[in-house]
Amino acid sequence: MLKSMTGFGISEYKDAKRTLRVELRSVNNRFLKIDSRLPDALQAFECKIEKSIREKINRGTVLVSVNYQSLLQESEYVLNCARLKEYYRLLSDVKKEIGSREKISVNTLTMLPGVLQKNKNNDEDANALLSICVSLVDDALTKMLHMREIEGRHLEEEIEQRKTGILVMLDKIEVRSPVVVQEYSKRLQSRVASLLAGTNLELTDSNLCREIALFADRCDISEEISRLKSHLYQLQETIRLNEPVGRKLDFLVQEMFRETNTMCSKANDSIMLRDLVEVKTEIEKIREQIFNIE
Incomplete structure (x- = not known):
């Protein structure tokens, strides 16, 4: 089963203390x-928050947006008044013993260990x-x-629809391929006869057959058609796998383009070229869809 890399999900929570x-x-x-x-309160837990996403998604850019609002007003730190008073008493006793007139600063007392404590809540x-x-x-998620x-x-x-359309066009091209050779043979014979008219020169059938055979060999795209059909069947099997297949499909499409380009360079017929251009167009549309597949 194919999975797109495009998606959206939202979930909310609210109680007396917070909204998330x-x-x-x-x-x-x-x-x-x-x-x-x-939010700042969750920055330290980024790995834990992302864990399930990494376990269930293989490809794609995932934007995680967490909006948090506390409905309570609580201080991040609390003052340990008992410890502050203890420090003050001890420092006052020391002042009396040494006869110091220096004032005891509350700011100084709050900097002593244990006076300001992180709120356990x-x-x-x-x-x-x-x-x-x-x-x-x-x-x-x-x-x-x-x-x-x-x-x-x-x-x-x-993708299935476009694959089927490509196979139909390949069948047309396959039927057209031998006709191209036949038409070339007729044109060649007619052209030679026209050029040799009024002369004593003759062109043997063997020479004509050799030239036609060379043309047929240059224009033969049967292997490319066979390989392209094979890639299309592999494409069909791959999209039905229950796993991420985006990269496999991308490779298959590249191979499909290569076979089609080879056929375009070999085809010496306007009708076949028109159909091959249509095949390339359909493959390009398949590739555009594969860009979205995980």
Whole structure:
């Protein structure tokens, strides 16, 4: 089953403490690239947030956007008043003993160890926030993957249609190929007869046959048609595999172009060239769709 690299998923959460919104967007890329835009509270957990995305997606650029809003006003640090008073008492006792008149600065006291402490509630909130965020990412990822699968089915249908059209045109070209040689033979005989009219010169049938055989050999595209058909059948089998196949399909399309270009250089017939140009056009349209496949 084909999967597109284009998709979108969104998931939201809200309670009395916070609101959280996760958006995932994916677009084309030859490799996997994740661009995460996280709030400060989740910056340290980027790898954990991206883990499920890396496990389930092989190619594409994925934009992870997390919007977080706290509904509570809590300080990042809290003041340990008991420890501050203890420091003040000790310093006051020392001042009396040494007879110092220097004032004890509150600013100085707050810089002493243990006076300003990190709010434990913030650590607990960060872990809870991470858990919620990972759950939202998984939910948004499921939605995005579903969208990529739907788009992949549409791509598969279009590629199948174009593949069928190319095979029909190749059948026409295959039928036309021997006719080209026959027409060349008639033109050659007519041209030679016209040029030798009124002279005593004669061109033997063996000479004509040799020239026609050389022309037929130069214009023979049967091998190229056979290989191109083989690539088309491989294309059909590949798009039905249950795995990422974008790179395999890209390689097959390159080979299809090569065979078609060879046929164009060999074809010495306007009708065949017109059909071959149409074949190249259809292959190009297939390649455009493959750019979107994971």
